[in-house]
Amino acid sequence: MSAAVSPIREPLINGSKTYHQITEDILAPTERAPSPPWVVGFIIAVTFLALYVFCLGWTIFYGIGSWDLNRTINWGWDITNFVWWVGIGHAGTLISAILLLFRQKWRTGVNRAAEAMTIFAVVCAGQFPLIHMGRIWMAFFIFPYPNTRGPLWVNFNSPLLWDVFAISTYLTVSLLFWYTGLVPDFATVRDRAKGIRKKIYSLLSFGWTGSAKHWQRWEALSLVLAGLATPLVLSVHTIVSFDFATSVIPGWHTTIFPPYFVAGAIFSGFAMVLTLMLVARKLFKLEDYITLAHIESMNKVILVTGTIVGVAYLTELFVAWYSGYLPEQWAFYNRVFGPYYWSYIGMMSCNVLSPQIFWSRKMRRNIVVTFVLSIFINIGMWFERFVIIATTLARDYLPSSWSYYSPTWVEIGLFAGTIGLFFTLFLIFARVAPVIAVAEVKSILKSAGDQYTGPNAKHDHKHGGIEVRKESDTTGVISGN
Amino acid sequence: MANTSNKEILYGVYDDEEDLLGAVKQANKDHLDIWDVFTPFPVHGLDPELGLAESRLHIAGFVYGAIGTLTAFLFMTWVFTRDWPMIFGGKPYWSVPAFIPITFEVTVLFASIGMVVSFYIVNAQGPGIQPPVLDDRITDDKFVIAFDADNSSQEQKDGWNSFFKNTGASEVITKVLPA
Numbered sequence: 001m002s003a004a005v006s007p008i009r010e011p012l013i014n015g016s017k018t019y020h021q022i023t024e025d026i027l028a029p030t031e032r033a034p035s036p037p038w039v040v041g042f043i044i045a046v047t048f049l050a051l052y053v054f055c056l057g058w059t060i061f062y063g064i065g066s067w068d069l070n071r072t073i074n075w076g077w078d079i080t081n082f083v084w085w086v087g088i089g090h091a092g093t094l095i096s097a098i099l100l101l102f103r104q105k106w107r108t109g110v111n112r113a114a115e116a117m118t119i120f121a122v123v124c125a126g127q128f129p130l131i132h133m134g135r136i137w138m139a140f141f142i143f144p145y146p147n148t149r150g151p152l153w154v155n156f157n158s159p160l161l162w163d164v165f166a167i168s169t170y171l172t173v174s175l176l177f178w179y180t181g182l183v184p185d186f187a188t189v190r191d192r193a194k195g196i197r198k199k200i201y202s203l204l205s206f207g208w209t210g211s212a213k214h215w216q217r218w219e220a221l222s223l224v225l226a227g228l229a230t231p232l233v234l235s236v237h238t239i240v241s242f243d244f245a246t247s248v249i250p251g252w253h254t255t256i257f258p259p260y261f262v263a264g265a266i267f268s269g270f271a272m273v274l275t276l277m278l279v280a281r282k283l284f285k286l287e288d289y290i291t292l293a294h295i296e297s298m299n300k301v302i303l304v305t306g307t308i309v310g311v312a313y314l315t316e317l318f319v320a321w322y323s324g325y326l327p328e329q330w331a332f333y334n335r336v337f338g339p340y341y342w343s344y345i346g347m348m349s350c351n352v353l354s355p356q357i358f359w360s361r362k363m364r365r366n367i368v369v370t371f372v373l374s375i376f377i378n379i380g381m382w383f384e385r386f387v388i389i390a391t392t393l394a395r396d397y398l399p400s401s402w403s404y405y406s407p408t409w410v411e412i413g414l415f416a417g418t419i420g421l422f423f424t425l426f427l428i429f430a431r432v433a434p435v436i437a438v439a440e441v442k443s444i445l446k447s448a449g450d451q452y453t454g455p456n457a458k459h460d461h462k463h464g465g466i467e468v469r470k471e472s473d474t475t476g477v478i479s480g481n
Numbered sequence: 482m483a484n485t486s487n488k489e490i491l492y493g494v495y496d497d498e499e500d501l502l503g504a505v506k507q508a509n510k511d512h513l514d515i516w517d518v519f520t521p522f523p524v525h526g527l528d529p530e531l532g533l534a535e536s537r538l539h540i541a542g543f544v545y546g547a548i549g550t551l552t553a554f555l556f557m558t559w560v561f562t563r564d565w566p567m568i569f570g571g572k573p574y575w576s577v578p579a580f581i582p583i584t585f586e587v588t589v590l591f592a593s594i595g596m597v598v599s600f601y602i603v604n605a606q607g608p609g610i611q612p613p614v615l616d617d618r619i620t621d622d623k624f625v626i627a628f629d630a631d632n633s634s635q636e637q638k639d640g641w642n643s644f645f646k647n648t649g650a651s652e653v654i655t656k657v658l659p660a
Contacts, residue, residue: 019622207610220536
């Protein structure tokens, strides 16, 4: 890294922090008794988790007949939830991998929590295809293992199997990437802890010492993992979109699906990151590390991806009309004006219209507006998947088969329950691990701390001011005195 | 007999990475043999000064990835052309484009797992491994240059002490690490 930092670039760490202060601030939530808001949040999350376990048990015991799926609409809330959660799971790797390759320093404030969110979202997503199989105890059939039935292999030409490989690879690689980043920070916790906590964090920190050679390898590993994760994250939602695009259902069989799904995934992922981080920065007093500059950057990504998604919606309509193919035209007419018109309105207003207020800088930097909008987008993106899945199936080729679908309480419980699962995991994570990458934030302090850059920079500081703005400037260092 | 079970380390503590970088340069000029350098975060520009060769992890990653590519592609080829040929949608048995997504995923999977495992093996790190910690503040805010003081003469130690003093170390500590 040798990018010089412009003096007009906004600082990413406020409060003139020292290295020690950064450690104190970020580790504080892991070292004190849980705060009342955390406890309340955790109780609510675990309640929903219990609901999930109950509905899961109900589904497995009575079968998926307890859902309202029928022969016409055989994918409903289950696959909608799956695609929604996978989409949310895209922001973490995008922030940590793609923004690492692009040398975006603001990622250091949010990458840790975003990666955690990614992993938990993929865990939630993975539940749905598994239960949807009906006989979940047969789920291992999806893996190509030697068996006594021939051996009979899985169909490697099927997008559903590609999905199995994509999601499980994504989960594994995200976990490895996340944990590798966590190891030095666990060592920081270890070296401050006493008693049983020291033992636990010794185990978790893998014996990290901070040796220069280890840091060198750690950086090499992070960079290559980022290089691998970048095409991976794009491939995952591409393959999810293949589940639809390779079928011959009008409304699904379109070539625009992969880029459209990936943009939508980044869009919804960033919305969920904002929802979580706006709460976390308040709850854990991390406003100096997740600054308005971070929020504004994420809102810009939301504006761009939301607009791409909007263009995709309109392109779909145009291409349906332009194709001159009646079933295709009908599918899209039905999507907008059919029995599920309300979900189309929800999708359009939440995903395309509402983010447009982020053209205003004032709105991008308004925390309340950002929070409300992030919730809107989460809802809108759920509607998008519902629109694609349910409306398309509800009106198929044979009018005699047309149907309508609304979820049973079991399906609603499963969806609400995975939100409980997600927040339970996230709240536990926020208590036991530093929610911000401590070492990485320290490494940008000299180039992005407010005492070194921005309007409050102290130019008379010993190492501060103009002289040290170059990150890898090794020529101008002060060699003792 | 030399002490084989314990290791004596003499180290200097710096408060800032720029002081550390300057000190490492000075150590090179003075031909001092640094045992190791410890920092709370990766300090850029340190590796060439310490004479650390570039990590070869990425080469290992490429090899693991190539193994993944071959494993996935050849396995699917074998299944669909030799072991159990089947026609899907009127396509040829050996339908290469349909194999691409899984080949890609397995490549990434092998490269990632292989590299991470290699990383911990070459670092001699892993769950349950806990080498003695030189100084608790290294993972917080201190930068450390350490010399191996085993079997060192008083003259050498004096040299290191004056080196630390001249390069702005805030503390100089001698510590015996259990093996």
